[in-house]
Amino acid sequence: MNQWKNFSKGFIKENPVFVLLLGMCPTLGVTSSAINGLGMGLATTFVLLMSNIVVSLIKSLIPDKVRIPSFIVIIAAFVTVVQLVMQAYLPALYKSLGLFIPLIVVNCIVLGRAEAFASKNNLLTAAVDGLGIGLGFSFALVLLGGIRELLGSGKLFNITIYSENYVTLLFVLAPGAFIVLGYLIALINQIKKD
Amino acid sequence: MSNLYTVSPSPHIYSDDTTRKIMYRVVYAMIPALLWSVFVLGVDALRVTLIAIVACLAFEYIIQKYLMKVKPSITDGSALITGILLAFNVPSGIPWWIIVIGALAAIGIGKLSFGGLGGNIFNPALVGRVFLLISFPVQMTSWPATRQSATDALTTATPLGIIKEGLVNGTPIAQISKDLPSATDMLLGNIGGSLGEISALFLIVGGLYMLIRKVITWHIPVSVIVSVAAIAAIFWLVDPQNYINPLYHILSGGLMLGAIFMATDMVTSPMTPKGQIIYGVGIGVITISIRLFGAYPEGISFAILIMNAFTPLINTYIKPKRFGGN
Amino acid sequence: MAKRESTFINMVVTLFAVTFIAATALGFVYNLTKEAIELSKLKAQSEAIEKVLPEFGELGDSYKVAAESSGDSIEFFPAYKNGELVGVAVKTFTNKGFSGFISIMTGIDNAGNISGYEVLEHAETPGLGSKMDVWFRNVDKPNQNVVGKNPQSYKFEVSKDGGDIDAITASTITSRAFLDALVRAFEAYQKVELPSESRKN
Numbered sequence: 001m002n003q004w005k006n007f008s009k010g011f012i013k014e015n016p017v018f019v020l021l022l023g024m025c026p027t028l029g030v031t032s033s034a035i036n037g038l039g040m041g042l043a044t045t046f047v048l049l050m051s052n053i054v055v056s057l058i059k060s061l062i063p064d065k066v067r068i069p070s071f072i073v074i075i076a077a078f079v080t081v082v083q084l085v086m087q088a089y090l091p092a093l094y095k096s097l098g099l100f101i102p103l104i105v106v107n108c109i110v111l112g113r114a115e116a117f118a119s120k121n122n123l124l125t126a127a128v129d130g131l132g133i134g135l136g137f138s139f140a141l142v143l144l145g146g147i148r149e150l151l152g153s154g155k156l157f158n159i160t161i162y163s164e165n166y167v168t169l170l171f172v173l174a175p176g177a178f179i180v181l182g183y184l185i186a187l188i189n190q191i192k193k194d
Numbered sequence: 195m196s197n198l199y200t201v202s203p204s205p206h207i208y209s210d211d212t213t214r215k216i217m218y219r220v221v222y223a224m225i226p227a228l229l230w231s232v233f234v235l236g237v238d239a240l241r242v243t244l245i246a247i248v249a250c251l252a253f254e255y256i257i258q259k260y261l262m263k264v265k266p267s268i269t270d271g272s273a274l275i276t277g278i279l280l281a282f283n284v285p286s287g288i289p290w291w292i293i294v295i296g297a298l299a300a301i302g303i304g305k306l307s308f309g310g311l312g313g314n315i316f317n318p319a320l321v322g323r324v325f326l327l328i329s330f331p332v333q334m335t336s337w338p339a340t341r342q343s344a345t346d347a348l349t350t351a352t353p354l355g356i357i358k359e360g361l362v363n364g365t366p367i368a369q370i371s372k373d374l375p376s377a378t379d380m381l382l383g384n385i386g387g388s389l390g391e392i393s394a395l396f397l398i399v400g401g402l403y404m405l406i407r408k409v410i411t412w413h414i415p416v417s418v419i420v421s422v423a424a425i426a427a428i429f430w431l432v433d434p435q436n437y438i439n440p441l442y443h444i445l446s447g448g449l450m451l452g453a454i455f456m457a458t459d460m461v462t463s464p465m466t467p468k469g470q471i472i473y474g475v476g477i478g479v480i481t482i483s484i485r486l487f488g489a490y491p492e493g494i495s496f497a498i499l500i501m502n503a504f505t506p507l508i509n510t511y512i513k514p515k516r517f518g519g520n
Numbered sequence: 521m522a523k524r525e526s527t528f529i530n531m532v533v534t535l536f537a538v539t540f541i542a543a544t545a546l547g548f549v550y551n552l553t554k555e556a557i558e559l560s561k562l563k564a565q566s567e568a569i570e571k572v573l574p575e576f577g578e579l580g581d582s583y584k585v586a587a588e589s590s591g592d593s594i595e596f597f598p599a600y601k602n603g604e605l606v607g608v609a610v611k612t613f614t615n616k617g618f619s620g621f622i623s624i625m626t627g628i629d630n631a632g633n634i635s636g637y638e639v640l641e642h643a644e645t646p647g648l649g650s651k652m653d654v655w656f657r658n659v660d661k662p663n664q665n666v667v668g669k670n671p672q673s674y675k676f677e678v679s680k681d682g683g684d685i686d687a688i689t690a691s692t693i694t695s696r697a698f699l700d701a702l703v704r705a706f707e708a709y710q711k712v713e714l715p716s717e718s719r720k721n
Contacts, residue, residue, distance in 0.1 A: 062524070
């Protein structure tokens with residue numbers, strides 16, 4: 001299998017947010033700024049990469065009937081690691097992502113990749129897949145967060161672009177997440193069609 | 195126009211009603227309230243209305259022509275109505291760029307994203323209003339004082355705003371009532387509020403015109419107003435200390451505007467009389483719930499949008515009777 | 521390698537092994553990060569205290585007082601310079617925010633004036649209620665500024681309710697909650713006896 005294709009599919013062709021529509025909870029919940037989107041995306045990428053590697057390594061040791069609980073335990077362990085490390089060394093980011101970090105455990109993308117891909121492929125392919133999908137997820141979250149931050153608070157990556165007096169507040173609130181996501185999906189569909 | 199060739203099962207009854215004719219009747223119905231708002235609030239009301247109309251027509255044209263690549267339908271009058279209704283829903287002192295954003299939200303998000311007139315689930319003007327209300331809460335709730343108002347204040351609160359503010363602070367109704375305009379003032383529009391919500395009387399005149407010209411039926415406006423009045427009356431009778439006279443609920447705020455002009459939008463309301471009554475009562479109940487227990491003083495725009503979402507469901511379960519069927 | 525059969529023994533052993541390894545690894549990471557987490561929490565707290573008080577040399581022992589109206593408590597951090605009390609930082613809270621709980625660190629100097637505040641935790645609407653982190657210490661707007669005012673000589677209520685502080689535009693509920701937290705801190709402050717000299721000297 002062409003590893004580059006395997007890696008790059010996560011960005012547009014099989015983008016978890018825009019095409020597979022998986023993991024909507026963190027996507028809509030944390031993307032009120034580009035930094036939050038990036039933090040969440042990278043945390044998920046780490047979990048995806050590690051869980052794909054481990055699942056791929058031990059896939060033949062796990063009896064079929066208990067594979068889902070085993071995967072969940074592995075994923076939960078990595079999520080807790082991310083949570084503890086972030087709490088210790090990036091307290092500000094941890095505060096703003098808050099509840100959504102533990103929720104990576106139930107993010108469909110992570111379990112989905114473990115079940116559908118890593119448990120059927122070798123170590124390298126699984127790792128490249130996890131990295132590609134994770135970075136595609138991060139890309140989607142940063143894009144969504146960046147647009148919402150720019151329109152809703154006049155900033156981008158916390159740098160003020162224009163005056164707060166002219167911002168459209170709706171975009172940093174929940175409805176803004178849905179509206180921006182809707183138009184981004186429409187745009188990606190249009191790009192894929194051409 | 196392509197819809198001339200639409201074939202439907204017989205029997206056919208000829209009617210010279212076209213989308214365009216119906217739309218312009220709605221526009222005529224809004225003129226008295228519009229003129230009155232210009233009289234009461236001054237030239238600013240005219241400025242807001244013109245900007246809203248021009249922006250709505252422009253966005254409709256640009257998006258249809260260049261993004262959707264279809265023949266623009268700006269002459270059918272629906273964007274014109276959206277423009278006037280949007281203007282009716284904002285305070286007269288609002289900056290021009292906010293109106294333009296509202297027009298983009300109304301036409302772009304509310305209407306054309308769903309495929310244009312007939313495809314939209316939600317009333318476009320209300321999408322615009324709620325978009326603005328959430329995005330610019332400060333500008334959307336600063337109502338310039340009316341010309342005749344006795345005080346020399348620059349801005350004023352709406353009657354519902356005064357009531358909500360008072361009740362939150364635990365002031366009894368009797369005390370709050372002193373700050374409230376009289377019922378005559380509210381009927382004529384000598385109160386604080388958005389362009390279109392200040393005069394109940396002229397909105398009713400427009401509504402009667404639409405009834406006579408058969409643009410709307412009585413079911414929706416009456417069921418909205420009656421259900422709001424009934425629930426408000428129950429609370430008022432039980433506890434007059436903490437709930438205001440139902441008359442205030444009917445005459446103040448956007449109730450008339452919403453019940454007569456926005457809830458009755460043909461595209462987003464149910465088709466059958468029975469369905470319309472269910473829809474109207476739903477709007478009434480949600481409106482009064484938000485007014486009495488919610489964080490916002492006024493809730494009719496949210497209520498109409500929520501019930502808009504129920505319209506397809508209502509249409510599914512309450513179907514028009516087939517001609518000749520039992 | 522052939523896939524292992526789903527026999528009872530295999531399943532039990534596998535699940536046990538997976539959970540055991542995961543738990544061990546987590547315990548290990550927990551121990552590694554424990555200290556850093558504590559440190560970063562303390563650092564956030566002491567940074568907030570530094571921001572709300574005039575310059576001070578050392579912090580005395582903090583102590584908690586149970587709040588009257590609810591189960592939560594108010595925490596005091598007395599600050600000393602050269603052994604003399606210069607002020608006290610009070611970690612206070614309110615449940616009346618537009619989205620519920622708000623936690624605020626506020627400083628009170630010896631004269632009883634508010635010397636500063638820092639919003640520690642809140643869930644208010646961004647762009648509206650969230651403006652409280654700067655609104656109430658805007659030096660150019662004396663009517664909305666609380667810094668340098670004594671809650672005994674000024675009425676810490678929003679002007680709409682007859683108080684002396686202007687509320688955040690379109691966020692009266694958040695403003696009321698904010699002032700509620702400050703008043704709560706001040707009332708608790710009036711009731712406690714603070715050691716006027718550092719015991720360490």
